[in-house]
Amino acid sequence: MTTQKKAEAKRAYLIEQATACLAEKGYAHVSLRDIAKESGVSLGILHYYFASKEELLLAVISSYKGRFMEELEREVITAPSGEWSAALARVLCRSLQEDRKLHRLWYDLQVQSMYVPAFGEQVKDIRSRLHQLISRMLVRLQREEQYSLTIDEDSAISLIYSAIDGFLFQFLLDELQRPEEAIARFEQAFAHLMRTLFSSES
Amino acid sequence: MTTQKKAEAKRAYLIEQATACLAEKGYAHVSLRDIAKESGVSLGILHYYFASKEELLLAVISSYKGRFMEELEREVITAPSGEWSAALARVLCRSLQEDRKLHRLWYDLQVQSMYVPAFGEQVKDIRSRLHQLISRMLVRLQREEQYSLTIDEDSAISLIYSAIDGFLFQFLLDELQRPEEAIARFEQAFAHLMRTLFSSES
DNA sequence: AGAAAAACTGGACAGTTGTCCAAAAAAAGA
DNA sequence: TCTTTTTTTGGACAACTGTCCAGTTTTTCT
Numbered sequence: 001m002t003t004q005k006k007a008e009a010k011r012a013y014l015i016e017q018a019t020a021c022l023a024e025k026g027y028a029h030v031s032l033r034d035i036a037k038e039s040g041v042s043l044g045i046l047h048y049y050f051a052s053k054e055e056l057l058l059a060v061i062s063s064y065k066g067r068f069m070e071e072l073e074r075e076v077i078t079a080p081s082g083e084w085s086a087a088l089a090r091v092l093c094r095s096l097q098e099d100r101k102l103h104r105l106w107y108d109l110q111v112q113s114m115y116v117p118a119f120g121e122q123v124k125d126i127r128s129r130l131h132q133l134i135s136r137m138l139v140r141l142q143r144e145e146q147y148s149l150t151i152d153e154d155s156a157i158s159l160i161y162s163a164i165d166g167f168l169f170q171f172l173l174d175e176l177q178r179p180e181e182a183i184a185r186f187e188q189a190f191a192h193l194m195r196t197l198f199s200s201e202s
Numbered sequence: 203m204t205t206q207k208k209a210e211a212k213r214a215y216l217i218e219q220a221t222a223c224l225a226e227k228g229y230a231h232v233s234l235r236d237i238a239k240e241s242g243v244s245l246g247i248l249h250y251y252f253a254s255k256e257e258l259l260l261a262v263i264s265s266y267k268g269r270f271m272e273e274l275e276r277e278v279i280t281a282p283s284g285e286w287s288a289a290l291a292r293v294l295c296r297s298l299q300e301d302r303k304l305h306r307l308w309y310d311l312q313v314q315s316m317y318v319p320a321f322g323e324q325v326k327d328i329r330s331r332l333h334q335l336i337s338r339m340l341v342r343l344q345r346e347e348q349y350s351l352t353i354d355e356d357s358a359i360s361l362i363y364s365a366i367d368g369f370l371f372q373f374l375l376d377e378l379q380r381p382e383e384a385i386a387r388f389e390q391a392f393a394h395l396m397r398t399l400f401s402s403e404s
Numbered sequence: 405a406g407a408a409a410a411a412c413t414g415g416a417c418a419g420t421t422g423t424c425c426a427a428a429a430a431a432a433g434a
Numbered sequence: 435t436c437t438t439t440t441t442t443t444g445g446a447c448a449a450c451t452g453t454c455c456a457g458t459t460t461t462t463c464t
Contacts, residue, residue, distance in 0.1 A: 003431080003432075003439095003440075007440090007441090010441095025317065026313075026314070026316075026317035027230055028229055028230035028314065028317070029317065031420075031421065031422085032421080032422065032423090033420085033421080033422095041442080041443095042442065042443050042444065043422095043423095043443090043444085043445090044424085044425085044442070044443060044444075044445090045441085045442065045443085047422090047423070047424070048440095048441070048442075052422080052423080053421095053422065053423090104313075104316050104317075107309075107313050107316075108313050108316075108317075110371075110375060111228075111306075111309050111310050111313050112228070112230065113375070113378075114228075114306050114309075114310075114374060114375065114378060115227065115228035115230070115231065115306075115310075120378055120379070123375070124379055127375065151394055155390070155391050155394060158372065158376075158391055159369075159391060159394065159395055159398065161372065162365065162368040162369040162371075162372045162395075163364065163365045163368055163369075163395075164368075165368050165371070165372065166364040166365055166366075166367050166368015166369065166371060166372075167361075167364040167365075167368065169312075169364075169367070169368060169371070170360065170363065170364045170367065170368075172316060173312060173315070173316065173325070173329065176315075176316060176322055177322070177326055188357070189357050189360060189361060192353055192357060192361065193361055193364075193365075196361065196398065196399070197398065209410090209411090212411090233450075233451065233452085234451080234452065234453090235450085235451085235452095243412080243413095244412065244413050244414070245413090245414085245415095245452095245453095246412070246413060246414075246415095246454085246455085247411080247412060247413085249452085249453070249454070250410095250411070250412075254452080254453080255451095255452060255453090
């Protein structure tokens with residue numbers, strides 16, 4: 001393994017640990033010392049691999065984008081026609097159970113991006129990639145199921161995105177207060193959301 | 203003015219200033235010294251009126267609830283039948299323009315409530331009050347316009363809430379990157395959202 | 405007026421934060 | 435092997451944080 005590869009691997013490892021720390025304690029309450037301790041390295045190392053705390057956090061966002069988006073795109077794009085929304089529901093349910101804290105972190109970082117301009121770019125990238133995903137689904141829907149829009153495509157995409165994203169956010173908030181059967185409620189309600197979104201448009 | 207009234211007024215003033223500070227810099231980046239300076243008082247005063255930083259922040263959330271909810275309830279509940287969603291759109295548009303940073307703060311605090319249990323209660327209160335508002339609108343809709351639900355009321359409320367709230371959140375994020383005509387886009391898209399929500403259910 | 409209570413000040417305090425660096429340790433190349 | 439480069443350490447540093455309090459000022463009440 002070349003020395004550069006090794007450095008990149010360590011960088012990736014640190015990003016991973018930082019992500020875990022961040023997901024656990026949130027942007028406002030995490031420190032470089034937390035991350036260093038969690039990673040089992042000294043504080044100085046973090047500044048050796050990342051110029052500043054901000055750069056480390058940017059790397060965290062960027063890496064998160066890669067991981068989650070790839071799964072989402074793979075599952076949803078390759079789903080058989082008609083199984084489309086079911087596939088989406090399945091992926092989201094699994095992800096909400098296993099990576100609940102990562103989703104929470106995603107909303108945390110989105111909010112922070114409204115205060116810290118440097119985060120804005122990264123967050124924008126992820127959001128536009130999600131928009132593209134919805135766009136591709138819409139195109140398929142129109143082609144394979146004679147689905148037609150009553151408004152321009154951009155508005156439709158924004159609408160669908162808002163609804164789904166808002167739904168995830170409310171789920172996370174709800175789960176804190178009523179953890180019992182939260183996933184089951186989500187599954188049922190999400191199905192209805194999809195029906196609402198994709199029947200009135202036809 | 204009795205001494206107690208005066209104390210309450212000062213308390214209210216400090217809460218107001220703290221809210222402004224918080225709205226400007228965000229939960230993660232605001233300090234008691236910021237708030238004291240902004241309020242034109244010394245640091246010690248904050249501890250005289252509020253036992254801790256947490257108590258001050260709780261008071262901020264609680265006060266926010268009062269202000270925004272009252273306007274929302276007044277405008278929407280008293281709107282003439284049929285003008286219902288238009289009234290809601292009007293209130294939201296105005297509020298998004300004038301109190302943009304307050305709305306941003308609301309999402310910040312919601313996210314923080316997922317990390318800081320003490321905030322959970324306050325946030326839950328506001329959310330359930332918003333749910334009640336939607337519930338009342340639905341009841342009116344069913345009575346005055348023979349509107350009927352295809353699912354149980356709780357699910358419908360959650361769905362509507364998620365959609366509207368998600369929509370506001372996306373608007374705030376969008377506005378950062380594309381400030382031009384953001385309000386106009388919001389107005390149009392919101393109208394369509396309401397149509398989507400309240401026609402497929404009939 | 406004087407006494408009691410409330411409001412307010414400025415700074416001390418211990419702890420934490422991000423940043424930085426001289427020097428040691430480890431790895432790589434000669 | 436010895437030299438050079440890369441990696442790692444542990445701690446110093448100044449700035450900032452929430453908390454607290456001994457006094458001072460202001461207000462209120464008798």
